[in-house]
Structures are given as structure tokens and as C-alpha cells.
Amino acid sequence: MNANDSTAYGAVPEEAVGLDLNDHTAMDDYQTIGEPLVDNAKMSARDVNVFYADKHAIMDVSLDIGENQVLAMIGPSGCGKSTFLRSLNRMNDIIPICRVSGNIALDGEDIYASNQDTVLLRARVGMVFQKPNPFPKSIYENVAYGPRIHGLAHSKAEMDEIVEQSLRRASLWDEVKDVLDKPGTGLSGGQQQRLCIARAIAVSPEVILMDEPCSALDPIATARIEELIDELKERFTIAIVTHSMQQAARVSQRTAYFHLGKLIEVGDTKQIFTMPRHELTENYITGRFG
Amino acid sequence: MSKETFRNTELIQASLKKRYAREKRFQLYGQLAVLAGFAFLFILLFDIVSKGTPAFTQKYLLVDVHFSADKLGVAPGAGEEELSRANYSGVIKASLREMFPDVSSRSDKRRLYRMVSIGAEYDLRDQVLSDPGLIGQRKDVWLLAHSEAASYLKGQVSRESPEAERRVKDVQMDWLDQLRDDGRTRSAFNTLFFLEGDSREPELAGIRAALQGSFFTLLVTFLLAFPVGVFAAVYLEEFAPRNRITDLIEININNLAAVPSIVFGLLGLAVFINFFELPRSAPLVGGIVLSLMTLPTIIITSRAAIQAVSPSIREAALGVGASKLQTVFHHVLPVAMPGILTGSIIGMAQALGESAPLLMIGMVAFIMDSPASVTDPATVLPVQIFLWADSPERGFTEKTSAAIMVLMGFLILMNALAIYLRKRFETK
Known part of the structure; x- marks a missing residue:
């Protein structure tokens, strides 16, 4: 088996492929510096290891995501930040060769427990993907799909209300309110991503995971999404993976720096960007590599 | 410019001529091949149409x-x-x-x-x-x-x-x-040609009974092969674990698509008629046999269509908390459906043109009355063509060609439908 043995359900995230672990054997017992744990943790990961077949993609990561906070995860390609994010709502389950060990809890409950239902988990922990991926259905259907399969609306009026509210929260309502029956795939890239955010918040999740949500967008669309993330943190707990350090600095309260599968440093965003304590973090945020 | 480079340019120029000549020659061969193909097709069509038209x-x-x-x-x-x-x-x-x-x-x-x-x-x-x-x-x-x-x-x-x-x-x-x-x-x-069944008299013979037989046979084929094929494809593609058993199944399905059709006829004769004692010459048995023949085609094309659905759609559905089954039925299948239908229609077109396995199960009878149900004795268009081609009377020669024209018309229609669906799928 190798990393190319994937099912129709998406390949192994590309960052896992370039991982060469033999170089850093010296760091085996690395201890994260900074404050990985917080008092008001919504989700907490302890000693998490993720493997793709025999590739060790995440090593002993312990990290909390504070409630109603934005946690940014940064790091060079292949550092495992997307893999870590996807293990938070068990999206990694659909990759047959992926294995997760350690403990990840949502509100103190182990999400990898045998009695944990992934459908329920993903309703509570929503996700926005790197590439906007609206369903090839109408804008209305895109937003209504989640609430419908979970039976959240009991009438058409209630559903309309959920759709409108979700689109408003994703600051897309004014642009699409007259074209709700048009296909979601016909919107612009930025609008599509906001539609995906609306779709995610329509099921009222507690946590929203964002995997480089702006990487396919232009600066204006990116700015709108960033504004939106700032508003959304009032209601939701957000974890965002990003390649843009400016974005991490703008939208997050805490920042975690990953390097080759290890969590190097976590801390207050301001502190990470002004006074990084680890050499690797400093090198990365000052643009010396990555 | 040194002497060396000058000589190189000379050499390259000399070889260029050869290379271009070779390319021209190759293009000419290609054009001749295409032309020959078209010529054969034209001769075939011209022969059939010129012989068959008077029958109308x-x-x-x-x-x-x-x-x-x-x-x-x-x-x-x-x-x-x-x-x-x-x-x-x-x-x-x-x-x-x-x-x-x-x-x-x-x-x-x-x-x-x-x-x-x-x-x-x-x-x-x-x-x-x-x-x-x-x-x-x-x-x-x-x-x-x-x-x-x-x-x-x-x-x-x-x-x-x-x-x-x-x-x-x-x-x-x-x-x-x-x-x-x-x-x-x-x-x-010649309205009789479309309203009557077979007859010993060429002027009274028609394709109605054969058309109806083909219709019933294909109906049975579709009703069996489409759902079974699509569900098998969905299961194999979305739910089945990847292991030796599923690998073996996959290899066997691919091999089954290459089995000569007459073998399916023998199977139908031995199993459905001799063992299960289903009626001989009936569209029911013909349809079952043809569905066995069509199944691999439908499974293979359906799997390809399901595989071609972008993973991001599955991720999106799973991401909002859809179950695997909901993901497949709400999102994957609708997107894959044009591809699945294309494959199924091509499989059905194959079945429509098939005669060998039906000869084995006795659908080669002289049928004057149109079958009223799937258990009545019947024949199908290709077998009717085979029967007429075998008749000595001159009048049947034109009937043979006319029936071929009707059969080809249906095949073209089905393939056009498949192309239309594929085009619509691609532009999405």
C-alpha cells in the first residue's frame, strides 16, 4: 500500500506525501512550547498521532481549541495541519489507509469512541473546504440540504427562515436572494465559498473547521471571508488552516505552528507573530522558508 | 560562425526533408485508411438501402x-x-x-x-x-x-x-x-410491413411481431440489468471493502464482458429452460439471457461514471453530516446518472442487435402473431432478419434489407440518445 491507494473519496492530502521523517529523528521527543491547552476548551486533542499506512503524518500533538475563538494553524506544506484539522471531524475516516490514535474530545467526549456517530459528529463539527464545492443544485437546496437530512425544519417556512438566516450570516443573502433557484455552481468563486460557509452553518454546528478556505479566492473575496470569520466567532468555535500568515494574524486569537507532523509552538496570535520563541517558528513567519 | 555549426545546420536540413516526407507519407496512409473505412461503410449502406427501399x-x-x-x-x-x-x-x-x-x-x-x-x-x-x-x-x-x-x-x-x-x-x-x-x-x-407478423408470402410478411418481441425482450433485459447493474456498481464502488474477494469479483466482471454471447444462450437453455422449465421461445427467457450479457457492460460503465464524480462533492455532503447512503443517493448518483444511462443505453443497443444467444433458446420460431406478453412465443428483429435472409423467395431479399434498415434506425436512435446524454453531462 502506498499513498496513492485512495478510494474515490479523495486522495490523501498532498501535504502528507512529501513528508520525510527520517531527517528529524532527533526531534522524536519534542515538547510543544507555548500554551497548547486553554481553560475554555471546546475541542481538545491529546497525544494525537495520525498515520497514512506507514507514514507518520502527525506526531504526539496536544492542542485545545478555545470556545468562540479562532485558532489558526500555520506551517509549511506537508506539516500535517490539514491532516490534524480533518481528524477533528473524522473526515479522515473516509481514507481507508488512515489511522488515528490518541484522544480528541468535543465538550469532553471522545469523538473516536466506538459509540460516537460520525454523522452526528459532523453535524456538530462542520467543515469548509479548500476549493469551494457547492452541490450541483440550486443555491436554496445547497443551504437547505443539511437541515433537511437532519430534520431541523418542520415546515417550508421554517426552512426558508434557516436558509435566509444562514445566507445572511454568510453575508451572501443580498447577492443571491433573487436567484435562490439558480445553481450554486454558477456563482463566483468567493460567492461559492460563502455559500459553502452558509451550508456549513445552516445545521448550526458548534465548531467550524476551515481548510485553507481562501486559497482559491482573489484578495477581495478573501477579505470578505475574513470579515465573515470574525463575525462567525461570536457564535461558533473556529479552527482554520491557512498558508497566509497575514490571514492568520488578522482573523485568529491563537496560532499553532506545525512543522513536519509536530506541533512546534502554540500561543497568542500577537505573541507568535511578534515574539516567536522557537527558531523554526521565527524562520517561518519571517519568510525564511515555507 | 564556426565550420562545425555550419555543417550541423546542413545535416539537419538534409534530415528535415526526410522527416517531413515521412510525416507526409504517414498522413497519407492515415487518410487512405479512413477513406477505405468510409468506402466500405458506404458500400454496405448503399447495398442495404438500395435493396431495402422497394420493400416499403x-x-x-x-x-x-x-x-x-x-x-x-x-x-x-x-x-x-x-x-x-x-x-x-x-x-x-x-x-x-x-x-x-x-x-x-x-x-x-x-x-x-x-x-x-x-x-x-x-x-x-x-x-x-x-x-x-x-x-x-x-x-x-x-x-x-x-x-x-x-x-x-x-x-x-x-x-x-x-x-x-x-x-x-x-x-x-x-x-x-x-x-x-x-x-x-x-x-x-407498405403498411403491412409494420402491422403484420411473419408470413410465408413475402408480400404479407411484416416486422410487427419481431418488433414487439424485441420490445418485450429488451423490457425484461432493462428491468433486470439496469437496477442490478447500477446497484452492483454502487456497492462495489462505494461500500465494498477493497480485498481479494472484491478484486476477484472485479476481474470476473471484466472477463464476463468478453464472453461470446452464444455461451450465454447455452446457459439460458441449460438453466432457465431445462432446469427452471421457463417457456421456450419466450421474451422472458431471452430477456434474462440478454440481461446476463448486458450486466457487465452496465456495471463497468456505471462504476466508471461513479468514479468520475468529483470527490469534493462527497466531502461536501459528508461534511454537513450526510450518511454514506445519503451521500451516494443524493449527490453521487444524480451526477453519475447521465454516464450510467449512456452505458446502459449502449448495453441495451448491444442486446437489441444480438441474435446468437436467442437462437439457442428457441426464439428462432416462425411467428405470425405479435406476442402479447413476455411468455408468448416470439422472435426478435435480428433473428427475423436471419430467418428472412435464409428464405429462398426473391421477395424476402428486400424484406431482409428493409428489416436491417429498421434495426439500424433503432440502433442509431439509441446511440444518438447516449451521445446526447453524454454531451449534456460534459457541459455541466
């Missing part, structure tokens, strides 16, 4: 029919039953003799009678039954010409050929010429 017209002779009660052998005021059993062929023969009073010898008389199809008797019967007042009267009636007479009227037989080698004799040609000069011959669209 029917010739009629205007005969002055004397409905004498005497000849009919019925008493005045006879009931319906008696009228339907009356001697209409005698009436036709007598009327023909009256039109050509010079005909005296026995063999000439037989030739005279042979100009009118035996189907004409039933026409007359129907006319009399609907209007018994005709009895005792004279009336000009258009009677269906015998296929041999029709072939002369259609210009398919010429007087120049030796008389012994043709079915239409000189005397008959004289009579037909005379009728034509009097304006007593007529062409009409």
Missing part, C-alpha cells in the same frame, strides 16, 4: 371483381359465419379469368391466379362482411399483388433474362404490362 412500397392490381353468390357459394341473406367461410379465392380467380378471357391452358391459368396475393382473399372477405350488399354486384377492387408480380412492376426483373431462370414468366409480364397500360396498377406505402 406495395403493389396493387385493380381487378373487376364479380361478387357472385354462386361463386362465393353462399345463399342470399347468408349469416356472418357463412360469409366468412365463403370461397373468396374462387371469386378472385373467376374475376381474373373474365379480365383475361384468352387464357386457356391450365398452367397459364395457374400463372394468372398467381399474380394476386392470397392475402387479397381476406381483404375481400372483410369488405363483404362489412357490406353484405356487395353480393351479386360487380366492383373494381384494388387487390394486393403477389410478390413475384410486384417484383416485375418494381422493375426488379427484366424480360432479357432467360425465362427459365425467373419466377415471373413472359405471359405474366404481358398481363402486367397490359394492366399497367390500362392504369390498373398502383403503388402504396
Whole structure:
């Protein structure tokens, strides 16, 4: 088996492929510096290891995501930040060769427990993907799909209300309110991503995971999404993976720096960007590599 | 510029000519190959169309029919039953003799009678039954010409050929010429061809029974192969674990697609007819056999279509908390459906053109009546073509080509539908 043995359900995230672990054997017992744990943790990961077949993609990561906070995860390609994010709502389950060990809890409950239902988990922990991926259905259907399969609306009026509210929260309502029956795939890239955010918040999740949500967008669309993330943190707990350090600095309260599968440093965003304590973090945020 | 580089340029230029010549030659071969392919196709189509087109017209002779009660052998005021059993062929023969009073010898008389199809008797019967007042009267009636007479009227037989080698004799040609000069011959669209089943008489034979048999057979095939094939594809693609057993299944499905179709016919004969004792010659068994043959095609194309669905759609659905089944049925299948339908239609088109396995299960019977259900004896279009191609009568040659034209029409229609669906899928 190798990393190319994937099912129709998406390949192994590309960052896992370039991982060469033999170089850093010296760091085996690395201890994260900074404050990985917080008092008001919504989700907490302890000693998490993720493997793709025999590739060790995440090593002993312990990290909390504070409630109603934005946690940014940064790091060079292949550092495992997307893999870590996807293990938070068990999206990694659909990759047959992926294995997760350690403990990840949502509100103190182990999400990898045998009695944990992934459908329920993903309703509570929503996700926005790197590439906007609206369903090839109408804008209305895109937003209504989640609430419908979970039976959240009991009438058409209630559903309309959920759709409108979700689109408003994703600051897309004014642009699409007259074209709700048009296909979601016909919107612009930025609008599509906001539609995906609306779709995610329509099921009222507690946590929203964002995997480089702006990487396919232009600066204006990116700015709108960033504004939106700032508003959304009032209601939701957000974890965002990003390649843009400016974005991490703008939208997050805490920042975690990953390097080759290890969590190097976590801390207050301001502190990470002004006074990084680890050499690797400093090198990365000052643009010396990555 | 050094001497060396100058020489290199020379060398390259010299080789360029060769290279371009080789390319030109290769292009020419390619064009010739395409041309040859088109030429063969054109010859084939031209042959079929030119032979088959006359089958779509029917010739009629205007005969002055004397409905004498005497000849009919019925008493005045006879009931319906008696009228339907009356001697209409005698009436036709007598009327023909009256039109050509010079005909005296026995063999000439037989030739005279042979100009009118035996189907004409039933026409007359129907006319009399609907209007018994005709009895005792004279009336000009258009009677269906015998296929041999029709072939002369259609210009398919010429007087120049030796008389012994043709079915239409000189005397008959004289009579037909005379009728034509009097304006007593007529062409009409051959509706019988589409309304009747098979017949021993070429002018009465039609493809209705075969079409209906094909329809029932394909219906059974579709109802069995489509759901089974699509669900098998969905299971194998979305739910089945990847292990040795599923690998083995996959290899076997691919191999099954290459099994000669007659093997499926043998299987149908042994299992469905001999073991399960299903009716012989029935579209039910034919459909089952063809669905076995079509299944691999449908499974393979459906899997390809499902595989082609972007993973991001699955992730999106799973991301909002859809279960695996909901993801597949709400998002994957709708997107894959045009591809699945394309594959299924091509599989069905294959089944429509298949004859070998159906010969094995007895769908090669002489079928005059259209089957009314999937258990009635029936035949299908390709087998009907096979049967007609085997018949010695000249009239069946054109029927064969005409039936091929109808079959090709349906195949083109089905493939066009498949292309349309694929195009719509691609532009999405």
C-alpha cells in the first residue's frame, strides 16, 4: 500500500506525501512550547498521532481549541495541519489507509469512541473546504440540504427562515436572494465559498473547521471571508488552516505552528507573530522558508 | 560562425526533408485508411438501402371483381359465419379469368391466379362482411399483388433474362404490362410491413411481431440489468471493502464482458429452460439471457461514471453530516446518472442487435402473431432478419434489407440518445 491507494473519496492530502521523517529523528521527543491547552476548551486533542499506512503524518500533538475563538494553524506544506484539522471531524475516516490514535474530545467526549456517530459528529463539527464545492443544485437546496437530512425544519417556512438566516450570516443573502433557484455552481468563486460557509452553518454546528478556505479566492473575496470569520466567532468555535500568515494574524486569537507532523509552538496570535520563541517558528513567519 | 555549426545546420536540413516526407507519407496512409473505412461503410449502406427501399412500397392490381353468390357459394341473406367461410379465392380467380378471357391452358391459368396475393382473399372477405350488399354486384377492387408480380412492376426483373431462370414468366409480364397500360396498377406505402407478423408470402410478411418481441425482450433485459447493474456498481464502488474477494469479483466482471454471447444462450437453455422449465421461445427467457450479457457492460460503465464524480462533492455532503447512503443517493448518483444511462443505453443497443444467444433458446420460431406478453412465443428483429435472409423467395431479399434498415434506425436512435446524454453531462 502506498499513498496513492485512495478510494474515490479523495486522495490523501498532498501535504502528507512529501513528508520525510527520517531527517528529524532527533526531534522524536519534542515538547510543544507555548500554551497548547486553554481553560475554555471546546475541542481538545491529546497525544494525537495520525498515520497514512506507514507514514507518520502527525506526531504526539496536544492542542485545545478555545470556545468562540479562532485558532489558526500555520506551517509549511506537508506539516500535517490539514491532516490534524480533518481528524477533528473524522473526515479522515473516509481514507481507508488512515489511522488515528490518541484522544480528541468535543465538550469532553471522545469523538473516536466506538459509540460516537460520525454523522452526528459532523453535524456538530462542520467543515469548509479548500476549493469551494457547492452541490450541483440550486443555491436554496445547497443551504437547505443539511437541515433537511437532519430534520431541523418542520415546515417550508421554517426552512426558508434557516436558509435566509444562514445566507445572511454568510453575508451572501443580498447577492443571491433573487436567484435562490439558480445553481450554486454558477456563482463566483468567493460567492461559492460563502455559500459553502452558509451550508456549513445552516445545521448550526458548534465548531467550524476551515481548510485553507481562501486559497482559491482573489484578495477581495478573501477579505470578505475574513470579515465573515470574525463575525462567525461570536457564535461558533473556529479552527482554520491557512498558508497566509497575514490571514492568520488578522482573523485568529491563537496560532499553532506545525512543522513536519509536530506541533512546534502554540500561543497568542500577537505573541507568535511578534515574539516567536522557537527558531523554526521565527524562520517561518519571517519568510525564511515555507 | 564556426565550420562545425555550419555543417550541423546542413545535416539537419538534409534530415528535415526526410522527416517531413515521412510525416507526409504517414498522413497519407492515415487518410487512405479512413477513406477505405468510409468506402466500405458506404458500400454496405448503399447495398442495404438500395435493396431495402422497394420493400416499403406495395403493389396493387385493380381487378373487376364479380361478387357472385354462386361463386362465393353462399345463399342470399347468408349469416356472418357463412360469409366468412365463403370461397373468396374462387371469386378472385373467376374475376381474373373474365379480365383475361384468352387464357386457356391450365398452367397459364395457374400463372394468372398467381399474380394476386392470397392475402387479397381476406381483404375481400372483410369488405363483404362489412357490406353484405356487395353480393351479386360487380366492383373494381384494388387487390394486393403477389410478390413475384410486384417484383416485375418494381422493375426488379427484366424480360432479357432467360425465362427459365425467373419466377415471373413472359405471359405474366404481358398481363402486367397490359394492366399497367390500362392504369390498373398502383403503388402504396407498405403498411403491412409494420402491422403484420411473419408470413410465408413475402408480400404479407411484416416486422410487427419481431418488433414487439424485441420490445418485450429488451423490457425484461432493462428491468433486470439496469437496477442490478447500477446497484452492483454502487456497492462495489462505494461500500465494498477493497480485498481479494472484491478484486476477484472485479476481474470476473471484466472477463464476463468478453464472453461470446452464444455461451450465454447455452446457459439460458441449460438453466432457465431445462432446469427452471421457463417457456421456450419466450421474451422472458431471452430477456434474462440478454440481461446476463448486458450486466457487465452496465456495471463497468456505471462504476466508471461513479468514479468520475468529483470527490469534493462527497466531502461536501459528508461534511454537513450526510450518511454514506445519503451521500451516494443524493449527490453521487444524480451526477453519475447521465454516464450510467449512456452505458446502459449502449448495453441495451448491444442486446437489441444480438441474435446468437436467442437462437439457442428457441426464439428462432416462425411467428405470425405479435406476442402479447413476455411468455408468448416470439422472435426478435435480428433473428427475423436471419430467418428472412435464409428464405429462398426473391421477395424476402428486400424484406431482409428493409428489416436491417429498421434495426439500424433503432440502433442509431439509441446511440444518438447516449451521445446526447453524454454531451449534456460534459457541459455541466
